[in-house]
Amino acid sequence: MTFKPVTLDEASLRILDALQQDATLSNAELAERVGLSASPCWRRVAELKQSGVLRGAVSLVDPLKLGLAVNVFVHVTLKQQDKASLEVFTQAISQRPEVMECYLMSGEADFMLRVVVEDLIQYQTLLVDCLTQIPGVASIRSSFALSQVKYTTALPTGHLRG
Amino acid sequence: MTFKPVTLDEASLRILDALQQDATLSNAELAERVGLSASPCWRRVAELKQSGVLRGAVSLVDPLKLGLAVNVFVHVTLKQQDKASLEVFTQAISQRPEVMECYLMSGEADFMLRVVVEDLIQYQTLLVDCLTQIPGVASIRSSFALSQVKYTTALPTGHLRG
DNA sequence: ACTGAAATGGCGCGACC
């Protein structure tokens, strides 16, 4: 299980902050930025990786440059909430590349997805070819985003300091 | 404006796919993976960067390892939807590190946020100290995620191929 | 546990085919 938190001192938190902003930093630059010298900095990064705090690094792409202008939030309810139904839905959703995020929700809707598509036509295709085909789906409600005001991958670390 | 899409051939799409999965790939590894040799591969990456398709690279951190177990979706409506009100809200939200995403929505709610926090106490703090303090906010509705079923930063590229 | 030096080896990056 990946569930146990970790104790992190100030230096490690600084490292996480810096790397969440820019993963291309060389170890030398990173060390300078967090106020360590190269070796201990490198050691901490290695520890953070192997403890699973740092999960890897990814490049970020501008969705508009790919023509992906539309974010759709999809609220899905299932006919039954038993484990098997959830599993089926989860599996079906996970392999769809348009589905960026999926959450199991409390309250009325069972799942909420963020889907990114070029246009409404393409969303309709996803809807009829995929979502409505998944067994156990009772209802689907879609909300459309007009624009993305903020999007970050950098988790807050303030709660772990004073 | 960062709005104009770009024409991308198969090799560039392969590069984007690879880098969206793993930004730590060296140019040599990347070249091999996409079936190019090093120089042309490097040239393409440079072009993708300067055309703004590649926006940079970030490290991803496991939220549970930081004790950030709760995702909250917050639906906010404003008293008026004029430009000034939107601007005020946008500004206030942008600097809060707990706010991971914010979208301007069509339909009933004006904004939708994804907020990540340790627990409900911390969410309550954000609510009363920040969200309800923003001038022009008419109503706030919160939905809680029980778990994150899928989360990816990798945009789909399939729509740009055949 | 951090520092600094030092060696090695990979790779960025240009010139040229």
Add this chain to the structure above:
DNA sequence: GGTCGCGCCATTTCAGT
């Protein structure tokens, strides 16, 4: 788009404090 190769610099180890 591919090949070659120089030279830089980041990574990694080791000894020292």
